[in-house]
Every structure is written in structure tokens, then in C-alpha cells.
Amino acid sequence: MTLFTLEAVDHVQLALPPGGEEAARAFYTGVLGMTEQPKPPVLAERGGCWFVEGSVELHLGVEPAFRPARKAHPGLRVVGLDALATRLAAAGAPVTRDDTVPGRRRFHTEDPFGNRLEFLEKDHPGHESLRTCGGR
Template sequence: MTITGVHHAQITIPVGTEEQARHYYCHLLGLPEVEKPDSLKGRGGFWLQVGDRQVHVGVEDGFERTSTKAHLAYQVTDLSSWKQKLEAHNFSILDGIPIPGYDRFETRDPFGNRLEFIQPLT
């Protein structure tokens, strides 16, 4: 009996903001949307493909996203270009605490979810 990996992670957005979230995640970040199974379509939200994993964007009201340290970390290439792109779209960039072997920064999506962008040092 072994855990063999992480299948997906989920973040939440406020009810009724799916189109704004699609604009951010699919258009600005360039993540492809994956069709949800018919049995789950009525629950709102949508799914994204991120490399060989998925991020499920669910809907949930009554939760203050800006008060949590919970986050997803996207491993990227060309970290400085990601920083410039997000700044050009008026997203604040926060420096993360350094960790050995990586360069990184943090930001918040339009709903307050904490995101980390991380790149291995060469």
C-alpha cells in the first residue's frame, strides 16, 4: 500500500467568477482547460492541465483566500519573463523566502489565491 503521486490539486474561486478565472488561467497563464466529467459539470468550476497533472478550479463562497499560506507552485522556464508579464497585467509580485537551488516569486490570482512561480537555478 503506497501513495504513488499527486493526481491533482484544487483551488477555489467565488461562485459566478468562472469566466474571469478562465481569462486569468487559460488566457494570461496559457493553461489548457480539460473537460470535466458529465457527473461533475453541474458543480461549477473547471479543470486545467498543468504538465502531467491537473488543477481543478472549484467554486466556493465564504472563504478569505488572502489570509492563507496555502498555494500552488508552478515550475516555469524564464522566471523573469513571467514576472514581467504579470506586472504588465497589474499583478503584484512578492519575493519569496530564498530556498537553495531555486529562484522564485509569489503573486495572488484575481481571487486572492496565492501562487508561486519557481525555476531551478542552472
Template sequence: MSIEIIGLDHIQICVPIGEESIARHFYLDLLQFTEIEKPENLKKNGGFWCKAGTISVHIGVEKIEKSKSKRHPAFIVSDIEATRRYFEENNVTIKEEIPIPGVSRFSCFDPFLNRIEFLEYI
């Protein structure tokens, strides 16, 4: 028996309890995701869900320590240099990543120190 993974359903990122407004600014305003309706029975848990194209990101809330982590989503973009300029213009610090053949990439951190990677296949 084997399994075949055929796609990505969603990514969950956690932010501190009560700080959804800061997360909404980063994910909805800066990254330009669109908020989508959470199922009614999950709304009591806090957080929100959002989507861009076929990518769904669930922003959960929990008591967390603010420390950088390797956890991250990696988003494919159509123009990595334009994406880099956009973040620089919005005063988001860019972290250069170790080069990978055939890929141009960088990361940044959201306000809660979740690493967010952006990449373009070249």
C-alpha cells in the same frame, strides 16, 4: 506498511460562486492553461478543470471569504526571470518569497487571493 507518493494528480483552488469568468481569464488566458472536460456528473457543482503539461488544476466554486491564505500550487518554470517580466507586463503584483538555496522563486495572487508560486531550480 508504508505509502509511496509517486506524483501529483491535481490541485483544487476555490473561487466565489458565479465568478468563473474571472477565474477563466486568469487561468486560461494569463497562465495559458487549457480547459479540459469535467466528468458529466460533476458539472452541476460549477467551476472548471484545466491543464498545462502534466499539471491539472480544478477550479471549484464555493462561498468563500476573500482573505490571503498559505494554500497554493507551486509551478516549476523554465525561465523564472521571463515569467516575472510576463506578470509585470500584465500588471500582476509579484510577491518576493523567502530565499531557498538552489531555488529562484516568487508568488502572486489570483483575483480571488489564492497564492500561486512559480519556481526555477538553479
């Protein structure tokens, strides 16, 4: 018998290189439409930035020996997957489609630092396939 319950994911932490905060803001607020959330003062000294949209919270922390996450990634559910793919492609971000998971339409992209991000939407019968959407 367990004495605890995992309730939800509070946030996902991604790394960014030193000095990458402005590029992160441009991508996460400007392209993805998230809102920057002020970090607590004790953590703000470390650099990085936090972003939120609805129940999704992404923290980007400075990692001096930065290497992008190319395999590990957050999988973010969205409504309006095609519109997001088009927006990302227009911003110059790669859009790699992958329709291999039954019942879900999805694609992968990268943030400005090369961190992998997955966006997915439940497939609806009769909905145009993501394969016909713009983007790279």
C-alpha cells in the same frame, strides 16, 4: 511495511467565488497559458473549471462562503521564470520575489480571487537574478 506508495500529485484544488469562472478562464488560460479541461458532466453541474498544462492540473471549485488561500498554495516549477514574472506583472498581478530557498529562484503571486500561487525555477549559475526582473 506499507502496502501502498504515494506516486504523484494528481491535481491541486483551489476555490473560487460563485460566478468566478470567466475571471478564472481569463487568468489561467489567458495569462498562464493553460488549457481548460472539460469537467465530467456530473461535476460540471457544480460550477468551477479545470485547467491543465503538461503534468500540472489545477481544479477551481466554487465555494459559496469563499475565502482566498493566502498561506496554503501550490508551488509550480517552471522554465522561464523571469518571462512569467514579466507576463504576470503586465497583466496586473502582484509579483513578490523570494530568493531565500538555496538553489531555487521563486516568486509568489495571486490569482484574480486572491489565492496564493508560487512559481519556482532551479537556479543556474551565472543566471540573472529574479530581483532584476520587471514586475511588482
